[in-house]
Amino acid sequence: MPNIQKIGTWMKRDVVHIHVSASIREAATVMVEKKVGTLPVVDETRMLVGCLSMGSITGIFLPDVVSLLADIDFVKDFGALKTPLKEDLERAETLSVSDVMQAPAVAVDEGCSLLRALTVMDNDNLRDLPVVRDGKLVGIASRVDIGRAFLSDWLKTVS
Amino acid sequence: MPAHLASMLICGATIATILSGKIHRTIAALVGASLMVVVGMGMGFYSQQEALASVDFNTLGLLLGMMILVSVLSRTGFFEYLAILTAKKSRGNPWYLMVILGSITTVLSLFLDNVTTVVLIAPVTILVAQILGISPVPFLIAEALLSNTGGVATLVGDPPNVMIGAASGLGFNDFLIHLGPVVFVVWLVVLLLLRFLFRRELAQKPSNVGALMAMDERAAVHDWKSLIRTIIVLAGVILLFFLHQWLHLTPAFVALLGASVALLWVQPDVDQVLKDVEWSVLLFFAALFVTVGGVEASGLLGLVAEQVTALTAQNLLLAGIVLIWVAALISAVVDNIPFTIVMIPVIQTMGAAGVNINPLWWALALGAGFGGNATPIGSTANVVVIAISEKAETPITTRVWMRVGLPVMLVACAVGTVFYVLTFGSMQ
Numbered sequence: 001m002p003n004i005q006k007i008g009t010w011m012k013r014d015v016v017h018i019h020v021s022a023s024i025r026e027a028a029t030v031m032v033e034k035k036v037g038t039l040p041v042v043d044e045t046r047m048l049v050g051c052l053s054m055g056s057i058t059g060i061f062l063p064d065v066v067s068l069l070a071d072i073d074f075v076k077d078f079g080a081l082k083t084p085l086k087e088d089l090e091r092a093e094t095l096s097v098s099d100v101m102q103a104p105a106v107a108v109d110e111g112c113s114l115l116r117a118l119t120v121m122d123n124d125n126l127r128d129l130p131v132v133r134d135g136k137l138v139g140i141a142s143r144v145d146i147g148r149a150f151l152s153d154w155l156k157t158v159s
Numbered sequence: 160m161p162a163h164l165a166s167m168l169i170c171g172a173t174i175a176t177i178l179s180g181k182i183h184r185t186i187a188a189l190v191g192a193s194l195m196v197v198v199g200m201g202m203g204f205y206s207q208q209e210a211l212a213s214v215d216f217n218t219l220g221l222l223l224g225m226m227i228l229v230s231v232l233s234r235t236g237f238f239e240y241l242a243i244l245t246a247k248k249s250r251g252n253p254w255y256l257m258v259i260l261g262s263i264t265t266v267l268s269l270f271l272d273n274v275t276t277v278v279l280i281a282p283v284t285i286l287v288a289q290i291l292g293i294s295p296v297p298f299l300i301a302e303a304l305l306s307n308t309g310g311v312a313t314l315v316g317d318p319p320n321v322m323i324g325a326a327s328g329l330g331f332n333d334f335l336i337h338l339g340p341v342v343f344v345v346w347l348v349v350l351l352l353l354r355f356l357f358r359r360e361l362a363q364k365p366s367n368v369g370a371l372m373a374m375d376e377r378a379a380v381h382d383w384k385s386l387i388r389t390i391i392v393l394a395g396v397i398l399l400f401f402l403h404q405w406l407h408l409t410p411a412f413v414a415l416l417g418a419s420v421a422l423l424w425v426q427p428d429v430d431q432v433l434k435d436v437e438w439s440v441l442l443f444f445a446a447l448f449v450t451v452g453g454v455e456a457s458g459l460l461g462l463v464a465e466q467v468t469a470l471t472a473q474n475l476l477l478a479g480i481v482l483i484w485v486a487a488l489i490s491a492v493v494d495n496i497p498f499t500i501v502m503i504p505v506i507q508t509m510g511a512a513g514v515n516i517n518p519l520w521w522a523l524a525l526g527a528g529f530g531g532n533a534t535p536i537g538s539t540a541n542v543v544v545i546a547i548s549e550k551a552e553t554p555i556t557t558r559v560w561m562r563v564g565l566p567v568m569l570v571a572c573a574v575g576t577v578f579y580v581l582t583f584g585s586m587q
Binding site: 063064065066067068069070071072073074075076077078079080081087 | 236239243281282283285286289290291292366367369370371373374375376377378379381547550551552
């Protein structure tokens with residue numbers, strides 16, 4: 001009988017991931033084709049060495065000035081900024097996964113409780129949480145996976 | 160003599176450390192101040208009470224009050240609103256855009272801190288330029304230079320003026336009358352000079368003018384009620400600045416009164432507002448006052464003043480001209496605050512010796528204010544604009560800065576010198 005309180009029960013075991021030496025273009029291709037927003041980054045032995053989010057790739061093309069303004073509601077049309085800069089496009093071609101990924105990755109052990117997994121995700125503002133056993137990637141759980149598990153567990157308790 | 164030597168060594172080492180940039184300037188100044196008090200007490204030339212008394216609370220109060228007011232105002236989106244509203248008037252013409260954004264910065268800098276002004280206007284400037292598909296660099300440099308220029312015109316415009324005002328007893332209107340006309344002429348000359356120096360960049364053809372015109376400045380305002388209230392308070396503060404000499408109010412009191420009224424009327428998140436106050440700057444100034452106060456208490460500054468008096472009493476006209484250019488050259492390569500804080504007691508001592516020091520105050524304000532334009536590190540506004548330009552990945556290089564800043568500084572100081580010579584008779 002598996003312990004339904006543990007994340008290992010609810011995670012996806014078939015993890016779309018990428019090798020640390022891959023290029024950003026390869027990572028983007030995987031994200032587009034497999035429809036995933038987070039790619040755990042592993043080495044040859046499947047050790048988790050980092051995590052690549054879609055936002056860190058799209059961020060290369062976003063105009064940097066936007067980060068300097070508290071809000072940009074007043075911009076209705078981005079004009080010349082709509083076309084990505086030539087420098088940004090060229091830079092994106094030269095980057096590899098290891099340049100852009102978050103390292104070390106935030107991950108939990110498969111024995112981690114659901115409540116702890118939820119707080120880790122909230123604290124680090126993550127959409128997906130890689131799960132490891134002895135440092136090796138064994139699964140991934142999205143916010144919905146964990147939230148669903150946590151809520152269904154709670155609903156059972158109430159009834 | 161040993162007291163002179165000790166105070167000079169401590170003050171010199173403190174300023175050298177500040178200028179080296181190896182340690183944060185506030186830490187360097189605090190350590191220098193503590194050391195000055197400890198050594199001063201040990202050698203008997205400086206007491207804790209004297210150290211406290213040497214802190215110019217007029218300067219700190221004025222800066223604190225204005226920082227709080229600006230923080231409350233900036234949270235309403237007013238600065239973005241103003242920048243977009245006026246930028247649209249240029250209809251995308253780069254030269255008009257430079258005149259408009261530059262002039263807004265100058266006017267704001269008359270009353271608000273230069274750094275705050277450029278921090279709030281620069282991001283919108285970059286956005287507008289990039290939407291138009293033109294380089295933001297000329298506009299950013301123009302804003303920093305014109306902000307430094309505007310700050311020279313009033314008692315509250317930049318920290319050297321605040322300090323000179325507090326130490327000399329000269330009022331808001333005295334500054335405006337003596338420095339306002341100079342700054343107006345310099346502003347005109349600098350704009351024309353910028354047009355010439357950036358003639359190639361300003362000839363860029365903007366694209367997407369429609370996108371600029373589609374910007375909705377009203378959407379930049381988060382809170383109209385707070386905006387209007389803060390503007391009313393700020394207008395009241397500026398009015399009181401004009402009247403403060405007649406009402407016998409210190410500028411510091413006016414600013415703090417305005418800050419209190421704004422906080423009461425708007426009731427913003429006080430913790431957030433106070434986070435915007437540049438405490439490290441205020442602490443830096445306070446510590447530097449204590450450090451230089453020790454040199455004064457040791458009698459060294461008096462000796463220096465005696466020597467300077469002996470050299471200059473015969474020819475105050477020449478002394479002022481020398482002061483303008485020395486202050487400008489020093490302010491171009493280092494922070495102008497330590498120089499101003501050292502010069503103030505020297506000039507005061509000369510006054511006590513019977514020299515008519517009024518012209519020297521104006522010379523100091525002109526030199527310290529205009530000098531900062533020359534180099535990327537000459538003023539805090541320059542440093543901040545360059546940092547913002549780097550964050551937006553449109554970096555301003557030292558070479559580009561010097562190509563424009565140095566001529567602007569030389570022309571501004573030349574205009575200042577001409578005014579000084581022409582009005583010297585009336586300053587007596």
